[in-house]
Structure formats: C-alpha cells, structure tokens
Amino acid sequence: MPLARLDISHLRNLTAVRFDPSPHVNIIVGENGSGKTSILEAIHLLSFGRSFRSHKHKTYIQYEQPECVVFAQLEQDQQPRIPVGIKRSRDGAIEVRIQGRAAQSVVELAERLPVQLINPDAFRLLEGSPKIRRQFVDWGVFHFDDRFINAWRDWQKALKQRNSLLRRGKISANLLAAFDQELIRLGEYVNTARKAYVAALTPHFESVLQQLAAGLSVQLNFFQGWDAQKTLSEAIEHSYQRDIDVGYTNTGPQRADLRVKTPSGDALDTLSRGQQKLVVSALKIAQGQLLIERGRQLVFLVDDLPAELDANHRRRLCQLLESLNSQIFITSVGPDSMDFTWSDQTDVRHFSMNQGELSQASKGLQES
Numbered sequence: 001m002p003l004a005r006l007d008i009s010h011l012r013n014l015t016a017v018r019f020d021p022s023p024h025v026n027i028i029v030g031e032n033g034s035g036k037t038s039i040l041e042a043i044h045l046l047s048f049g050r051s052f053r054s055h056k057h058k059t060y061i062q063y064e065q066p067e068c069v070v071f072a073q074l075e076q077d078q079q080p081r082i083p084v085g086i087k088r089s090r091d092g093a094i095e096v097r098i099q100g101r102a103a104q105s106v107v108e109l110a111e112r113l114p115v116q117l118i119n120p121d122a123f124r125l126l127e128g129s130p131k132i133r134r135q136f137v138d139w140g141v142f143h144f145d146d147r148f149i150n151a152w153r154d155w156q157k158a159l160k161q162r163n164s165l166l167r168r169g170k171i172s173a174n175l176l177a178a179f180d181q182e183l184i185r186l187g188e189y190v191n192t193a194r195k196a197y198v199a200a201l202t203p204h205f206e207s208v209l210q211q212l213a214a215g216l217s218v219q220l221n222f223f224q225g226w227d228a229q230k231t232l233s234e235a236i237e238h239s240y241q242r243d244i245d246v247g248y249t250n251t252g253p254q255r256a257d258l259r260v261k262t263p264s265g266d267a268l269d270t271l272s273r274g275q276q277k278l279v280v281s282a283l284k285i286a287q288g289q290l291l292i293e294r295g296r297q298l299v300f301l302v303d304d305l306p307a308e309l310d311a312n313h314r315r316r317l318c319q320l321l322e323s324l325n326s327q328i329f330i331t332s333v334g335p336d337s338m339d340f341t342w343s344d345q346t347d348v349r350h351f352s353m354n355q356g357e358l359s360q361a362s363k364g365l366q367e368s
C-alpha cells in the first residue's frame with residue numbers, strides 16, 4: 001500500500017515534516033546532512049519498528065526531545081485510507097497505532113507496509129555475517145507464508161530453551177529428547193518454508209540481474225544449516241555429544257545461509273563494489289517482484305542512488321524500479337545524478353531538503 005501522507009516529528013533534524021508523496025516516484029535532493037536519509041529512516045521505522053542506521057532508538061530521537069513520531073496514511077484501492085503511526089520514546093517505550101487502535105506489535109505494521117531498502121550499506125548483505133542473509137530470506141518468507149512467523153517464533157523459543165539447558169550443563173538425555181521433538185518439528189517447517197522461498201526467488205533474481213548487469217554470472221546457493229543428506233533429526237542426534245560439550249546447539253536452521261557465488265568464488269571476493277551493489281539491488285528487487293506477483297504492494301527506499309553506480313547502471317536501476325509500479329523514494333545529493341527520464345505516465349514528485357525542511361520542487365526547477 002503506498003503512503004499517501006507522511007507526518008514526521010522529532011526524528012533527527014526533522015522537527016516537523018509533513019508531505020504528500022507520489023504513489024509512484026519520489027526524488028529527494030539535498031546537501032549532505034540536510035535530512036534526506038532521515039526521511040527514509042522514518043518510513044523504515046514505520047514498517048520495521050526500528051531504524052536501519054542504529055539499533056539505539058536514542059540516536060534518532062531528536063536531541064532534547066522525549067519522543068519521535070511517524071504517522072502516515074496508507075492508500076488502498078477504492079477504500080478509505082488507513083491511518084498508521086509509531087511513537088518511540090526516549091525511555092524505550094514503543095507505541096504502534098493502526099486505524100486508531102493500539103496494535104499488538106510492530107509485526108502488524110510490517111504486514112501492511114512491506115519496505116525494501118537499497119542503500120550504500122547494502123554490501124553488508126554480502127559481506128556481513130550469515131545472520132544478515134537469514135534475515136533477508138526470512139523477511140521474504142514472512143510475506144510469502146502466513147504461518148511462517150508463528151512457527152519461526154516458536155522454533156526460536158524452543159532453541160533458546162534447549163541452549164539454556166545445555167549451557168547450565170544439567171540435562172539428561174530424556175529431557176533433551178523431549179525438547180528435540182518440538183525443535184525438530186518447528187525447525188523442519190522453518191527450513192522447508194525457506195527452501196520454497198529461495199526456489200521461488202531465484203528465477204526472479206536471475207532475470208533482474210540480467211536486466212541490471214547483463215552477462216554477470218552469479219548463483220544463489222541456500223545452505224540449510226546442516227548436511228543436506230541428513231534429516232534435521234539425524235543431524236541433531238549426530239551432534240548431541242558436541243552440543244553437550246560446547247553448551248549450545250551446533251546444527252539446524254539457525255546456521256542457514258544464502259551463499260552468493262560467482263564462477264570464481266564468493267561474490268564478495270570477486271565482484272567490484274558497483275557490481276556488488278547491483279547484485280544486492282537485484283536480490284531486493286526480486287523480493288519485491290515476488291510480493292507484487294502475489295498481489296501485494298511495497299515501498300522501495302533507495303538512499304544515495306548515485307553511490308557506486310555509473311550513469312548507465314543508475315538508469316537501468318531506475319528503469320527497473322519504475323516498471324514495478326511501486327512507490328519509490330530515492331535520495332541524491334545533486335539533481336545532476338538523477339538524469340533519468342521517467343515515462344510521462346509516471347507520477348514523479350521532486351522534493352528538496354534543506355536543513356530538515358522539505359519542500360516540493362516546482363516543475364520548472366525539476367527540469368532545470
């Protein structure tokens with residue numbers, strides 16, 4: 001669902017920003033430190049309940065303010081708009097409201113407002129720990145399989161309990177076996193859902209990558225977290241003594257990874273920075289395509305589009321994003337690097353950001 005109206009207050013240097021974005025393309029231009037990324041951060045906060053820049057909420061709440069608030073209206077086809085909002089307080093409290101009622105958790109917002117972020121930190125998807133890639137896969141599965149979130153939570157709970165017993169070293173074989181039954185059942189579910197998702201994602205990824213970087217050969221290999229020849233039950237049984245020795249569960253979906261390879265090895269070691277950005281963009285756009293294919297809409301946040309990309313690849317990325325018919329927010333330091341010609345049918349709104357103040361640029365300005 002596109003965002004129809006955004007109100008942001010006391011988030012970094014955005015004291016009170018209100019604007020009506022286009023349901024399609026929004027371009028925000030401004031100098032370094034003017035607050036462009038903070039707009040994207042506010043939208044991310046609304047979807048995930050957290051920032052993409054920092055896990056510490058105090059860093060993005062405006063100095064000397066007790067809280068920051070992001071409020072928006074979600075556009076729906078021929079239906080009244082849905083008001084949604086999030087408030088983060090300095091004391092750590094988080095309040096989510098949907099249609100005037102308090103939501104149970106931020107998951108309710110995430111379901112309604114899927115957001116994909118492409119930013120200069122996107123490399124972390126390739127160079128960071130497997131946890132980041134698991135989160136990437138799980139975000140997709142969450143929107144792909146309605147039962148995944150509950151199974152994933154219960155599996156995490158079972159895993160934590162097992163690890164806590166192992167850590168304390170007070171565990172009998174019988175007790176462990178009782179835990180393992182549930183852990184295996186849930187773990188198998190999580191793994192099957194992830195595998196089905198990666199299988200559906202792969203052809204989308206390959207096709208998007210060819211459009212973005214023709215000729216680049218990159219393969220996705222999903223590692224489930226244990227020997228593919230064994231069932232989870234066999235793998236856990238096999239590592240039972242090792243688990244007791246080290247005090248935690250060594251094998252299972254908590255070790256899964258999405259490995260990104262080129263014919264010469266890890267994508268991270270062989271691709272240029274620009275190519276890595278294209279691969280990560282292809283992964284994220286492919287996730288978006290899968291959602292759109294299932295009748296969902298999502299919002300793309302592209303922070304600092306020109307970073308690492310030449311004019312030709314910037315154009316291809318914009319072309320692809322435009323073809324998705326999704327709502328897009330793109331930031332850039334200068335209008336020169338946004339030289340892509342959007343189709344006449346595309347509702348493109350240009351905004352300029354100046355010291356935390358956002359204004360919609362006039363048409364004449366946009367063309368200059």
Ligand SMILES: Nc1ncnc2c1ncn2[C@@H]1O[C@H](COP(=O)(O)OP(=O)(O)OP(=O)(O)O)[C@@H](O)[C@H]1O
Pocket residue numbers: 011012013014030031032033034035036037038039058059060061062063333353
């Ligand atoms: N908690 C805070 N309270 C008030 N201002 C803050 C806070 N945290 C950061 N700032 C300021 O808010 C601004 C945030 O800017 P932001 O990172 O959104 O800029 P940008 O336009 O994306 O810049 P760049 O082009 O350099 O990436 C900066 O000027 C920063 O110094």
